[in-house]
Amino acid sequence: MTTPLLDLRDIRKTYPSESGPLAVLDGVSVTLQAGETLALTGESGSGKSTLLHLSGGLDRPDSGEVVLEGQDIGQLDDAARARVRRMRIGLIFQQFNLVPSLSVAANIALQARLAGKHDPAFAADLAARLGLGDLLARYPEQLSGGQQQRVAIARALASRPALILADEPTGNLDEETGDSVLTLLLDLVAETGAGLLMVTHSPRLAERLGRRVHLSRGRLGG
Template sequence: MANTLLDMRDIRKSYPSDDGPQHVLNGVSLHLDAGETLALTGESGSGKSTLLHLAGGLDQPDSGEILLGGRDISDMDDAARAAVRRHSVGLVFQQFNLVPSLTVGANIALQARLADRHDPAFCDALSGRLGLSDLLHRYPEQLSGGQQQRVAIARALAPRPALILADEPTGNLDEATGDSVLTLLLDLVRETDAGLLMVTHSPRLANRLSRRMHLTLGALSVA
């Protein structure tokens, strides 16, 4: 029997604007099983990033339920959602959010240390697979945008999270490097039975995942 990792039920989310509430998600429902990969596509502004933020407990819905590992995180306070996120979720967003005062190696290990799951050998292996082994003693300001993106990906994967949420994780990489990074993400899902929910504008990359859904005008459909 499949083990449901993420279950979002009838999620609605709006934001205030000068013209009244701007409805972004209108009754969205999706589920993701452990070991499954799901590509989320849609036009810019369709609510893809909002959905990802809600799935990771970075924001709360106006209504609906979000179950992560069987726990309802939709009504949790900020501290409780942060604790769940720290132990269960790996976030890869377009903003790298690297700590400028830490070396590459320390940035990669940061999330795993916070989750009490730091494995130096695994961090070294991740660094090698992402082409970062020679950069571990540098600082973020000494890296290119593509290199910083790879560091952010390594940091998210280092704790071996149950759920990986990735917003255009290869957007700052050339095609060959992007393909290899996606291969690493898919390998990690297979090796650890994690789940991957990935936002992408690339049909080619989306087709490498096990399922595809499309977000239009706040509603989801099978792609």
């Protein structure tokens, strides 16, 4: 067996609530291989987004290990986790998180430049593949929701990250646009050899990924 790209080991996470500590994740273990696509499903409040944030080093587990390429990133301080995200992880959220003052081209290049991995030819190819070739001089406010999501996907992939984390990446799009965006994302992930962990409420979209795990009340279930 090859070493997993991402190995989540017995992850536990609680948050304070009015009635005391609330266990959001209760002993979750998941592995993801390089080049694998994994759908994470579950009802609202089941811990999906929390698990995704822990996987990306955006937060730390109370206990358990978040091992990315053999390194437990949950043990790193904030600055070190930020470096890991910049160099090795691509994040895609529903909110897009584009920089309003930057053009499409500059938004796509932003993370890759921060990582010292900007490849203008690769970024241009991503833009063309995602139907953004004629929009590079525009700004986010001049784009549709689907176009903005394509920019966010291009930005996440432009640094050729080892791991792509996507939280409901088509949740704000109509079904046809969402299907098109997911097809492009899966094609590009396959070509770059990255691993993809995607949170989705949609069983239909989950079926398009290579594997699926389901969270229920903070635990893995059927």
